[in-house]
């Protein structure tokens with residue numbers, strides 16, 4: 001398998017450190033709000049990568065963190081008057097619900113940052129001992145970037161800019177490349193932290209965001225592991241800082257393959273909470289669009305290509321997905337044997353740095369290939385879907401209960417008489433019963449998952 005490594009800036013043959021075992025870490029959500037669909041691009045990418053590795057025979061230990069302590073979770077939990085725990089648990093659960101809706105397989109383990117404060121403290125103590133960290137006048141502990149000559153390697157940072165700022169400090173978790181300077185490992189308590197603090201050997205305070213991932217990943221996967229993923233905005237400062245902290249603390253090379261997905265854009269701009277131009281999975285569901293159409297839309301581009309999100313594109317993708325579902329259902333219910341030719345082609349595309357757009361063409365080709373027996377086509381689609389995760393295995397020929405059929409007929413009459421309020425009301429009732437109705441030229445189509 002060839003994968004593009006952001007660290008070396010080239011495609012490399014993937015070789016795990018330890019036989020066929022793969023240690024993989026994905027930077028997970030900061031649980032201060034509902035993730036937006038740009039965030040889900042990152043998790044779908046991580047999911048497809050993991051599924052592809054498993055598909056070709058690797059045994060993947062996939063760790064994802066839950067950032068339940070950082071600047072944003074403290075700020076927003078205070079604003080709502082909830083405890084940090086109650087506040088972050090709510091959004092963690094919402095994240096898990098969305099994950100299942102998008103057919104993202106659960107990670108092997110989810111690590112909550114607040115459960116690893118001890119490990120973070122040990123790591124910071126090591127950095128202090130070895131002279132890579134120091135206490136500032138404000139009592140917080142900082143990482144000294146000039147002590148780590150490789151600082152900036154992941155992001156190609158210019159050494160001149162780094163020298164200019166060397167000695168300067170930054171306490172915020174998130175900042176721009178121009179602000180690269182000594183960053184906070186441990187933040188001394190101040191009033192704005194309220195009741196969020198730990199009394200430790202480092203003083204009363206809390207960890208910085210970056211040390212969290214270094215401590216959790218090395219604790220779960222060892223000092224040196226195979227793959228680390230995240231969205232492109234994690235490259236700086238988060239991953240640059242993770243490398244610096246981890247390598248200085250352990251004295252070992254940290255991660256072999258760094259992989260980053262490109263942006264999900266809206267009107268050519270990054271989708272983000274701070275710009276306010278974001279959509280959540282709820283928006284997709286409210287528009288009555290199958291969320292798996294979003295997953296499909298993400299697979300239609302290479303993970304390294306930016307995608308400009310539009311509702312038109314999503315609706316178009318949903319139509320294509322429904323077409324695939326119908327073609328699949330027409331194959332009947334017998335499952336035969338997987339067609340090796342198509343499987344090999346599919347693997348070949350995945351091995352080309354996860355070329356999902358071409359992998360999808362294999363799905364279309366096999367589903368339409370009348371030379372292959374129906375049962376074998378069915379088996380092959382189900383096999384490919386282990387990586388694509390488009391929901392074929394749970395797709396059932398819809399048997400419509402009488403109660404639902406009545407609502408559908410009633411809705412059709414309401415539509416014909418242009419009583420759209422009534423027809424929307426009935427659609428909602430149908431949805432509540434677990435069915436989805438879509439108007440088509442030949443009459444309403446009904447789906448269930």
Ligand code: AMP
Pocket residue numbers: 027028029030038039040041042229230231232233234261262263264265270271272
């Ligand atoms: P956060 O919760 O902000 O730490 O972000 C979670 C993940 O989503 C990270 O891997 C980010 O890099 C990724 N991410 C955030 N915004 C976008 C976007 N617009 N497009 C793609 N990935 C994103």
Ligand code: ZN
Pocket residue numbers: 026027028065213238
């Ligand atoms: Zn992280």
